[in-house]
Amino acid sequence: MAVKRVLLAYYEQDREHARLREGRGRLEFWRTQDVLRRVLPPPPARVLDVGGGTGVHAEWLTADGYHVDLLDPVPLHVERASRLTGVTARLGDARHLPVPDESADAVLLLGPLYHLPERADRVRALAEARRAVRPGGLVAAATINRHAAVLDAIHLGHYLDERDRRAAHAAAADGVMLSPRRGFPAYFHDPDEVAAEFADAGLRGARQYGLEGVFWLYGDVDDWLDDPERRALLLDAQRSMESVPSLLGVSGHLVTLARRAR
Numbered sequence: 674m675a676v677k678r679v680l681l682a683y684y685e686q687d688r689e690h691a692r693l694r695e696g697r698g699r700l701e702f703w704r705t706q707d708v709l710r711r712v713l714p715p716p717p718a719r720v721l722d723v724g725g726g727t728g729v730h731a732e733w734l735t736a737d738g739y740h741v742d743l744l745d746p747v748p749l750h751v752e753r754a755s756r757l758t759g760v761t762a763r764l765g766d767a768r769h770l771p772v773p774d775e776s777a778d779a780v781l782l783l784g785p786l787y788h789l790p791e792r793a794d795r796v797r798a799l800a801e802a803r804r805a806v807r808p809g810g811l812v813a814a815a816t817i818n819r820h821a822a823v824l825d826a827i828h829l830g831h832y833l834d835e836r837d838r839r840a841a842h843a844a845a846a847d848g849v850m851l852s853p854r855r856g857f858p859a860y861f862h863d864p865d866e867v868a869a870e871f872a873d874a875g876l877r878g879a880r881q882y883g884l885e886g887v888f889w890l891y892g893d894v895d896d897w898l899d900d901p902e903r904r905a906l907l908l909d910a911q912r913s914m915e916s917v918p919s920l921l922g923v924s925g926h927l928v929t930l931a932r933r934a935r
């Protein structure tokens with residue numbers, strides 16, 4: 674309960690709304706969009722966006738013609754998302770989805786898994802996604818890579834602070850990230866672990882996509898993203914390497930997906 678209070682207090686500062694809309698966060702946004710547009714069933718289809726935040730993905734999914742039902746435990750996020758035309762947004766937790774069996778064509782978990790430090794909770798969230806999606810439908814989940822904290826701390830210079838350095842290496846060792854800057858625990862996966870959690874939830878044959886590749890750590894990545902021509906080249910380059918096994922773990926984020934067996 675205390676963890677939930679700290680999590681709510683963090684997100685109630687309204688930091689999430691801009692995260693993927695500016696700076697290098699745009700790389701995660703455009704790459705997520707690029708992967709999802711290739712794997713989602715064609716619109717119109719029913720998409721359940723679990724942990725959908727303020728609706729950063731719900732917005733373009735609705736514009737593409739999908740029917741989006743967004744769930745999130747943070748009231749501010751739900752309030753912001755429900756202002757988006759065509760998006761239904763309500764409070765909800767990935768571990769207990771308030772939806773009927775087989776009621777969605779695709780379930781997105783672009784956030785909840787790294788907020789659940791206990792493996793049993795993550796498998797439960799995936800099993801709930803499996804229950805909610807129709808046979809043949811898609812479950813897609815985002816995770817943060819195990820070594821992202823060390824890589825990013827050096828990139829941002831936080832590595833010079835001993836508390837940040839220790840927290841980043843502790844996350845690299847066992848996955849549990851206790852950031853001195855956030856105050857609530859997160860979980861950072863190895864790519865193989867995510868596929869195993871999918872399998873334990875009854876979702877077999879997982880495919881994985883590195884979202885940012887190494888490019889999120891380039892000092893001039895904003896210049897590439899600002900210029901439409903260079904951005905297209907960068908996104909193409911990462912698409913060409915997105916599922917190379919030896920590169921999966923260098924991205925900040927990974928998307929894992931599987932289709933529910935019939």
Ligand SMILES: C[S@@+](CC[C@H](N)C(=O)[O-])C[C@H]1O[C@@H](n2cnc3c(N)ncnc32)[C@H](O)[C@@H]1O
Nearest residue numbers: 723724725726745746747766767783784785788
């Ligand atoms: C970093 S944000 C990602 C938001 C958005 N999906 C995106 O891709 O940008 C993580 C989201 O997960 C939500 N979240 C945290 N714990 C959750 C849980 N147990 N069930 C569902 N959502 C959760 C948070 O409220 C937050 O909106």
